[in-house]
Amino acid sequence: MQHTAIEVSAAPVFNIARGTLAGASASLVGIGLARFAYTPLLPAIIDAHWFAASTAAYLGAANLGGYLAGALLGGYLAKRANAATVLRAMMLLATIAFIACAFPLSFVWFFVWRFASGLSGGTLMVLAAPTVLAHVPPSRRGLVSGAIFAGIGLGIAASGTIVPLLLREGVAQAWFGLGTIALLLTLAAWNGWPKHDAPAPSAHKHHSQHAKPGGFTLRALYAEYALNAVGLVPHMLFLVDFVSRGLGKGLNTGAQYWVLFGLAAIAGPLLSGHLADRAGFASALRAAFVIQIVAVALPLIDTSPVPLIASSVLMGAAVPGIVPLALGRVNELLAHHPAAQKGAWSTATTTFAVLQAVAAYGMSFLFTQNGGNYAMLFVIGAAALALALAVDLFAALRAHPQKV
Template sequence: MQHTALDVSAAPVFNITRGTIAGASASLVGIGLARFAYTPLLPAIIDAHWFAASTAAYLGAANLGGYLAGALLGGYLAKRANAATVLRTMMLLATIAFAACAFPLSFMWFFVWRFASGLAGGTLMVLAAPTVLGHVPPSRRGLVSGAIFAGIGLGIVASGTLVPLLLREGVTQTWLGLGAIALLLTFAAWNGWPKQDAHVSHKQHATHAPRSGFTLRALYAEYALNAIGLVPHMLFLVDFVSRGLGKGLDAGAQYWVLFGLGAIAGPLVSGHLADRAGFGPALRAAFVIQIAAVALPLISTDPVSLIASSVLMGAAVPGIVALALGRVNELLAHHPAAQKGAWSTATTAFAVLQAGGAYGMSFLFTHNGGDYGMLFTIGAAALALALTVDLFAALRGNRENV
């Protein structure tokens, strides 16, 4: 999600409501379903003997690797192709990937299609919101942005409620059902995208980007570290509850729904907090809350602790994106032409450490006897380091301003 400077008055008439629906549908399909539906499906795939537990975890990480590729590809395509065409193509690719995953022909087949779904999600994440927001008046961008990000939470809730119902018919039928939902959402978004690419008008305002200051580089590091902190819940929450705690798939799916409800509210609450306190303090508060949420399962696994952990980390998934994007724009307020490139860098850094964290934790999980506690410990440590970097950058910035 990149900020794009655009002369709105020069753009064709654009239906903001339809554009918002298109953006929310893209985030719902590309992230909410293509990535997060795999989490409640993971125990069922293992129980159905499609893949061993260790192999299934790596397949989950394949999606994050694809997300990194999509984040890089999205920036490239934004400069060379019509955004609406790219967005439609990627939503179709995610839909096809769902159908392909209904048939576990081999590990490599499944890996390729999970990677493809991640690639579609990464590209949609980079292009969907800026394509829409570039045609929205500044006074309405906060509301529209929150609605688009909330699509991620809607997808998580949908995966947590629909997947258990679909699994009653079988794992294959579940993948096909998710593909049908993705296809409907693709059609719903088809004509909602702006006819004029935001990057066309953006070129008219292009200037040389300023050198990245220490605070901005620190933000890249913080945002990337935050990606590691999200991995334990994103990949292992349902499996932890259902198999690790022995509560069963239905209980695991219930906590995933709570995770999704948090993700719906996250961007709205984060934006409200940032409006009152500023993006810097709001981001700092988000780090503290996430540290507590990731550490909670290490302290207690009673229902209250698990509910709080699920909701808070769910809110952090889209909420931290909104805060980081706002912080980038805040730091480069006097250099709007540089905001797009800075957000692309931040998104890539996030994707790199998220994919690396997923692969690394999957490797550790398979070689330490399935120790979930170590995963949450790593996540909390990464978030604590992010907070430390942020505090140091803030302290250094204060000293430079004295």
Template sequence: MRQAVLSKPDGSSFDVWRGTLAGASASLVGIGLARFAYTPLLPAIIGAHWFPASTAAYLGAANLGGYLAGALIAGLFARWAKTATVLRAMMLLASIAFVACAFPVSFLWFFVWRFASGLSGGALMVLAAPAILANVAPSRRGFVGGAIFSGIGLGIAASGTIVPLLLRQGLTQTWLGLAVVSLLLTVIAWNGWPKEDRSKTAPAHSHAAAHAKNYPARTLRALYIEYALNAVGLVPHMIFLVDFVARGLGKGVDCAAHYWVLYGLGAIVGPLLSGHLADRVGFGRALRVAYVVQTIAVALPILGTGPAGLMVSSVLVGAFTPGIVPLVLGRVNELLAHHPSAQKGAWSTATTGFAVLQAGAAYGLSFVFSSSGGNYMVLFAIGTAALVLALAVDVFAALRAK
């Protein structure tokens, strides 16, 4: 348990492991449950005649729109109040949204609360991990960051296991059950956030401005582009994997569910493994490895490697769905090590770019799929090309920096 408690310059201390648990709880609530739990709920919502299929799809998009809004205004929230206060409020908002969605009052009601759940997820993504990692020794930031974002993987796994069990009790009871889980995680995280000395914010900002000439702007812009392209590369598996196995390969829904479980298992361990790799070789090199592995994994269905290849593909892409996040956050902090006040803004920009291209790719690939007559291989090819381009941008930026 070395480095479990970190002494701060002002004499106070921060329990790193308790903070890590708080961060993991935030990512599980804001992303893992608020976003991914909706996927298995969608057929039940349509089947219970809460909303027609076309309308229910828009409700799914409401969460993505809210996520983008949350990523954009998280910094504004943090300027209005202490970061810990904002984080607690966002987790409570997600819990309240689950309760509200248990009652389909109207389309507008449901849309607003799905948007609110997305907003909480975007704000939690931008604020939670940086608040914790600022109090973690640099040699352990990869692993701690991975542990924080493993909450996303737990949510993906829960979407294929816990949610179907809750649905046996009824749709309303499922939403209320998710609210209870969310509220319990909020309580667990409540006192895990680091204390913030807001009086030190201004000098840090001035210090960053004084060193503006050394600001790694080009490398940082390249990182934003890479991360956004990575979002595109993940979309084919995130949206079409189950359908590809069930209908494209003719294996049926039950068989397809097994591949989604593998995807979820990969998502649980992915952030921990990628974070551990970053601690050993550095965030820059770990990112490059991630782009190469993802490129191969997304391309495997195209290569016709059979069930074994598709299993590997499912696990690896699942692993990097949340696993890429701590690598990019760590790289942002690495590039801005001498500009700590700029780190939150840079991470917000990276998260926003990821959210925009992920949503755009989701709609764009859906259009490509329908216009190509249901050609799954085109989707995987586009995802592979996006990851190849991300790798090329990273290598070019590294060479130019030298």
């Protein structure tokens, strides 16, 4: 008995704070900077004659394509490799991609490295949070996942603050600056990951209701999360343009609303994670759908400053805030099948990315075809979120008729 006690005390203890910092650093590098920092860099790249406007748009799509590939690759790697090794490699890949983009050698060169940055982001999205959360007590997973995904919000905020400052030194210097930041974050995260993946549960028989992982409720969650991606597009792509041109308030005013959007994005995951710890992920996700419906519908009802501020803040919080809620719900539904959780999260991330890309291109096409009808965009977004809520309620009613 004494020998056993010594063995147990010698077992490595995971540091939750360091793991949370590592996860937040990964989401900041892979999503926050690799995706959102490109938005303010795009006009500077065009002005510097690195690439033509039409070509630069394809480079933006390269990151999205890489993200989809990374989401799929993450699910594959989760089953075949040590998570910490993969996470370190992907953060290094994102860092190298930033540095490589400081040299516009050719379109193919730039395309490959933008694709690589997306690949790292997709893989980090799939693996980082689940790897950390597997070692966190269930009662703290909401707040920890919220802190991890706050890195996305920090990236959105940085897109309107740090990047413009870096661009004062030049486009190449801005890429070097982002690479330096990514390297520092990679080093900060290096020893924060769990030394070993969470042990697989011992083989034993579960109750019959747990025999099939996921089922209808999990498939419904995939649909809800994908529909939520559609609902985010009007604000993510058109908010500044809507305020500055649609309402005639000018670019400076539009940028102010984007700053509010970015600041809310930092707090959003922390607030949603805290709510999930108190109310449960299912209830928190349902509340998030309702809040988003109101936020997207507000510009249709009133375009005075107060409703627009509320709309910008709520949707800014929702962009990264919905992620820990969806991840937590996946883990809840697969609580008796931990080995299936990372694969399911990979599927959810992929469906989200696909629908968001389709919605972005589709809404842009409709917008140009309908003479710049902003109201139509918000109607589509609100309808998608309402449908997500309806799917969630139907799935809950089907699973537990007496509770809904």
